[in-house]
Amino acid sequence: MHTDKPDFNEYAVIDLGSNSFHMIIAKKIDNSLQIIYKNKQQVQLASGLDKYYHLSQESIQRAINSLALFAERLKDFPISHVKVVGTFTLRVAKNRLEFLKAASLVFPFPIEIVSGQEEARLIYLGAINSESVKQSDVKFIIDVGGGSTEIAIGKDQIPAFVESRPMGCVTYAKRFFPNQVITKQYFERAKLAAEQQVEKFTQSVKSKNITIAFGSSGTIKSIYKILLDLGVTDGIITLKRLEDLVSYVLEFKCFDDIDFPSLSNDRKLIFVSGLAIFYGVFSAFGLQELHYTHSALREGVLYEITGHKSTQDICEKTVGFLIKHYNIDKLHAGKTVDIVKWLFSQWKMSANIVIDEKLESLLYWSAWLHEIGLSINFSNIHKHSAYILKNCNMPGFNEEQQFLLSTLVRYHRKGFMVENIPNFSLFEQKQVLVLLQILRLAVLINNQRSATLNEKVFKLRILDDNIFHVELYIENDFAKTNGLILLDLEQEQIYWQENKHWQLDIRINEAGQIW
Numbered sequence: 001m002h003t004d005k006p007d008f009n010e011y012a013v014i015d016l017g018s019n020s021f022h023m024i025i026a027k028k029i030d031n032s033l034q035i036i037y038k039n040k041q042q043v044q045l046a047s048g049l050d051k052y053y054h055l056s057q058e059s060i061q062r063a064i065n066s067l068a069l070f071a072e073r074l075k076d077f078p079i080s081h082v083k084v085v086g087t088f089t090l091r092v093a094k095n096r097l098e099f100l101k102a103a104s105l106v107f108p109f110p111i112e113i114v115s116g117q118e119e120a121r122l123i124y125l126g127a128i129n130s131e132s133v134k135q136s137d138v139k140f141i142i143d144v145g146g147g148s149t150e151i152a153i154g155k156d157q158i159p160a161f162v163e164s165r166p167m168g169c170v171t172y173a174k175r176f177f178p179n180q181v182i183t184k185q186y187f188e189r190a191k192l193a194a195e196q197q198v199e200k201f202t203q204s205v206k207s208k209n210i211t212i213a214f215g216s217s218g219t220i221k222s223i224y225k226i227l228l229d230l231g232v233t234d235g236i237i238t239l240k241r242l243e244d245l246v247s248y249v250l251e252f253k254c255f256d257d258i259d260f261p262s263l264s265n266d267r268k269l270i271f272v273s274g275l276a277i278f279y280g281v282f283s284a285f286g287l288q289e290l291h292y293t294h295s296a297l298r299e300g301v302l303y304e305i306t307g308h309k310s311t312q313d314i315c316e317k318t319v320g321f322l323i324k325h326y327n328i329d330k331l332h333a334g335k336t337v338d339i340v341k342w343l344f345s346q347w348k349m350s351a352n353i354v355i356d357e358k359l360e361s362l363l364y365w366s367a368w369l370h371e372i373g374l375s376i377n378f379s380n381i382h383k384h385s386a387y388i389l390k391n392c393n394m395p396g397f398n399e400e401q402q403f404l405l406s407t408l409v410r411y412h413r414k415g416f417m418v419e420n421i422p423n424f425s426l427f428e429q430k431q432v433l434v435l436l437q438i439l440r441l442a443v444l445i446n447n448q449r450s451a452t453l454n455e456k457v458f459k460l461r462i463l464d465d466n467i468f469h470v471e472l473y474i475e476n477d478f479a480k481t482n483g484l485i486l487l488d489l490e491q492e493q494i495y496w497q498e499n500k501h502w503q504l505d506i507r508i509n510e511a512g513q514i515w
Contacts, residue, residue, distance in 0.1 A: 008077070008078055008081060009027055009028045009029070010025055010026070010027050010028075010036070010077065010081065011025065011026050011027075011028065011033075011081045011082075011083075011302060011305055011306055012024070012025045012026075012073075012074055012077055012081065012082045012083075013026075013082075013083050013084075013085075013298045013299075013301045013302045013305070014070060014082070014083070014084040014085070014109075015085055015087070015297050015298045015301075016045070016063070016084065016085065016086040016087065016090060016111065017043075017045070017087050017088075017089075017145055017146055017297075018044075018045055018046035018087060018088045018089040018145055018146025018147030018148070018168055018170055018171070019042070019043070019044055019045075019046065019145065019146030019147075019168070019169065019170050019218065019270060020040050020041060020042050020043060020044075020146070020218070021040070021041040021043050021045075021063070021066045021067075021070070022038070022039070022040050022041075022298055023037075023038070023039045023040075023070050023073070024037065024038050024298050024299075024302065025037040025038075025073070026302055026306070028306055033302065033306060037073070039069070039070065039073070041066035041069065041070075042266050043059070043062045043063050043066055044059070044062075044146070044170055045059050045062070045063055045089045045090075045146070046088070046089045046146045046147040046168060046170040046171050047059065047170055047174065048060070048062075048089075049089060049092070049093065049171075052094065053092050053093060053094045054093065054094050054095050055089070055093045055095055055096070055098075055099060060098065060099050060102060063099065063103070064099075064102050064103060064106060064107075067103050067106055067107040068106040068107065070107065071106060071107045071108065071109075074109065077109075079109060079110070081305070082109045083112070083301050083302075083305050084107075084109055084110065084111045084112060085111075085112050085113070085114050085119075085122075085297065085301060085398070086111055086112065086113040086114070087113075087114065087119055087145060087147070087148065087297070088116070088119075088145060088146070088147030088148035088164075088166070088168060089146070089147045090111075090113045091113055091114075091115070091116070091399065092147070092166075096113070097423075097425065100425045101425075110425075110426050111425070112398040112399075112400065112426065113398060113399045113400060114398045114399055115164070115393075115394075115397075115398075115399050115402065116148055116150065116163075116164020116165075117162045117163070117164055117393040117394075117395070118394070118395060118396075118397065118398065118399070119148075119150050119164060119297060120141075120143075120150035120151060120152045120159070120162035120163060120164050121152060121158070121159060121162050121300075121395050122297050122300035122301055122304075123141055123143045123150050123152060123216060123296045123297045123300055124139070124141045124152035124154065124159045124162070124300070125157065125299075125300035125303055125304070126216075126295040126296050126297060126298065126299030126300030126301075126302075126303060127139075127141045127214050127216060127293045127295050127296060127299075127300075128141070128154075128157075129157075129295070129299070129300075129303050130293060130294070130295035130299055131214060131291075131293055131295070133212060135155065135156075136155070136211075137155065137211045137212045138153065138154070138155055138208055138209055138210050138211045138212075139153065139154060139155065139210075139211075139212055139213075139214070140152075140153050140205075140208070140210040140212070140213040140214070140285075140287070140290075141153070141159075141213075141214050141215075141216070141293075142213070142214075142215050142216075142220070142278070142281060142290075143215070143216045143217045143220075143296050143297070144168065144169060144215075144217050144219040144220060144274050144277050144278050144281075145168045145169070145217055146168045146169055146170040146171070146270070147166065147168035147170060147171050148164050148165060148166050148167065148168050149164070149165050149167050149168065149194075149197075149277055149281065150162075150163070150164045151163045151164075151165075151198075151205070151281075153205065153208050153210065158314065158317065158395060160208075161204070161205070161208065162393065162395075163198075163201060165197040165198060166197070167193065167194050167197050167277050168274075168277070169218075169219050169270035169271070169273045169274030169277065170270055170273075172190050172193070172194075172273035172274070172276065172277060173255075173269065173270050173272070173273035175190075176189050176190040176193070176273060176276070177190070177255070177272060177273060179254075180254050180255040180256065180269070181253065181254050182249070182250065182252050182253060182254055182255065182257075182272055183250075184250055187246070187249075187250060187272065187276050190273055190276035190277065190280075191276045191277075191279055191280040191283075192280065193280070194276060194277040194278075194279075194280030194281055194284075195280040195281075195283070195284045198280075198281055198284050198285070199284070202284050202285060205285050206285060206286055210287070212291070213287055213289065213290040213291065214290065214291050214292070214293040215237070215278070215290050215291070215292055215293065216292070216293050216294070216295065216296035216297075217274075217296060218267060218270075218274070219270075219271065219274030219275065219277070219278055220237075220278060220290075220292055221292060221294070222262070222263055222267055222271055222274070223237060223242070223245065223275065223278065223292075224237065224292035225260075225262035225263075226245060226260045226262060226263065227241055227245065228262070229260050229261050229262050230244075230245075230248075235291075235292060236289050236290070236291060237282075237289065237290045237291070237292070238288065238289045238290075239282065239283070239287070239288070242278075242279055242282060245275070246275065246279055249271075249272060249275060255268050255269055255271070255272060256268060258271065258272070314395055314396030315361070315365070315394075315395075315396035315397060317395070317396070318394050318395050318396050318397065319365050319368055319369065322369060322372060322392070322394075323368060323369070326372045326374075326375050326388070327375060328368070328369070328371055328372060328374070329371065329374075331451055332371070332446065332449050333367065333368050333369075333370070333371065334368075335446055335450075335451060335453065336367045336368075336370065336442050336443060336446045337364055337367045337368055338455055339367075339441075339442040339445050339446055339453075339455040339458075340363060340364060340367045340438055340439060340442040341364065342455040342456065342458070343438050343441055343442055343455075343458065343460050344360070344363065344438050346458075346459055346460040346461065347434070347438060347460055347461075347462065347470075349461070350460075350461040350462045351434075351462055351467060352465070353430075353431070353467065355431050355434065355435075356431075358401075359427060359431060359435070362401060362404055362405060362408070362435070363408070363435045363438060363439060365405060366405050366408040366409055366412070366435070366439055367439060367442060367443075369385065369389060369405065369409065370382075370385060370408075370409050370412050370439070370443060371385065372384075372385045372388050372389060372409075373385030373386070373387070373388055373409075381413075382409060382410055382411070382412055382413050382414065383410065385409045385410070386406045386407070386409050386410030387406075389402065389405050389406040389409055390402065390403060390406035398426075400424055400425065400426050400427070401426075403422070403424070404424060404427060404432065407421060407422060407432070408432075408435060408436055408439055411436055411440075412436070412439050412440055412443050413440065413443060413444075414495075415495050415498065416495065416499075417498065417499065418433065418499045418500070418502070421433070421436070430467060433468065434467055434468075437468070437470060437502075440492065441460070441470075441472065441492070444485070444488050444489065444492055445458065445485060447484075447485065447488055448482075448484065448485065454478075457474060457475035457477075457478040458472060458473065458474055458475075459472070459473040459509075460472050460473075461473075463503075463505070466501060466503075468499075468501045468502045468503070469501070469502075469503045469505075470503070470504050470505070471505040471507060472489070472504065472505065472506055472507065473507045473508075473509050474486075474506065474507070474508055474509060475509050476508055476509055479508045486506070489504070489506050490506070492504060493506065
């Protein structure tokens with residue numbers, strides 16, 4: 001694996017789905033993409049989840065074996081040209097860290113687990129940029145996966161509505177069709193369960209005035225192909241055609257008996273449950289017709305990493321929306337960001353480690369959003385802010401990035417213990433702790449909410465080759481007139497002393513002293 005190949009023009013995206021793992025590789029030629037390789041591994045990861053949401057060792061091993069195969073094909077790829085996303089099963093698996101650690105031994109690329117809403121956004125992005133649609137169209141996209149179903153609606157590149165529900169063809173096959181037996185009763189129960197999953201936002205979807213609908217994923221592809229088998233030449237899925245297909249399928253007694261030319265043996269095991277989910281959603285939303293699209297999550301990710309749409313831009317829009325929606329004081333937050341940037345620039349000059357630009361961006365976004373919980377109340381604002389950031393929809397952020405934002409904000413003030421700060425699979429723990437130190441100091445320095453504060457009266461450096469031993473210099477004239485900040489810093493010293501290896505030294509810079 002190479003980290004820097006400026007002329008390398010191939011990009012790979014891997015989708016670690018609940019049913020299958022997919023890898024696509026595309027070559028970028030001028031401003032277009034040409035798919036040059038595809039690989040699909042039938043892993044059925046979701047079937048390995050027990051009732052406590054633990055993945056079995058067998059399912060983990062199947063996944064590791066697939067990743068090892070993918071790694072062979074990607075051995076010459078730079079890290080920046082590979083994006084790996086995990087979906088529903090890895091979102092809910094309690095022992096996913098065990099899987100990620102095992103994966104790292106055979107697969108040298110970071111695995112990002114995305115939220116259901118982020119998955120829906122990426123599916124939408126892939127679909128609308130691959131299909132011929134009008135800008136004025138209100139586009140509806142649905143993807144029935146192995147463990148979850150994603151829905152997105154919008155006109156522009158960023159959908160106005162995204163939703164993810166925990167219903168997938170693998171999990172529903174296991175839950176509603178014991179021993180792979182097909183009965184009308186089993187099918188109706190599965191369909192009803194799907195309708196219940198979307199019940200709370202059915203009216204909202206209907207009010208969007210959808211003008212064109214697309215469906216992606218293996219389930220909808222199978223429905224599309226079976227309709228072609230049955231003589232539907234245009235391949236459009238309508239309610240009447242869907243009802244007829246359901247009637248045909250219910251004539252079979254079990255999954256193995258299903259006999260359509262285009263349906264593979266692997267797909268037979270999950271087709272009926274996927275059909276029940278899709279039929280339930282189609283009926284609940286009152287859709288008139290739907291087209292199959294071959295593009296979805298993988299193509300959406302590919303579209304972003306090849307520079308067609310910057311993830312950074314989407315993250316900035318997301319943060320901007322949250323600032324406006326939660327009425328965050330932009331002047332105060334902006335000043336905190338300025339202080340963070342100044343302190344971090346000082347830190348970088350004396351540190352012997354390099355922090356990735358993406359991680360640095362998360363530090364700045366945490367400064368913008370650290371008071372998002374003030375809309376609840378000031379008491380325990382750090383806890384309120386962390387809760388909001390952990391649970392809100394944040395397009396452009398993967399699950400771990402969002403959790404890191406929540407964690408930084410959760411521990412940005414008051415007493416804390418380092419051992420309570422969670423570990424991350426994508427970020428080094430010591431770097432996360434450095435970000436926390438910088439954020440804590442910046443928020444404290446800006447505690448008086450002074451728009452005229454000059455952050456350059458502070459200078460920071462690391463001592464004794466210990467990145468957690470920080471010396472903070474304060475200009476003498478500033479210190480004389482800002483006793484409250486000095487008192488706050490003294491309290492901060494006590495908080496730091498409660499953690500091993502953490503130390504904060506405060507120095508007043510006397511007149512004429514050289515920094």
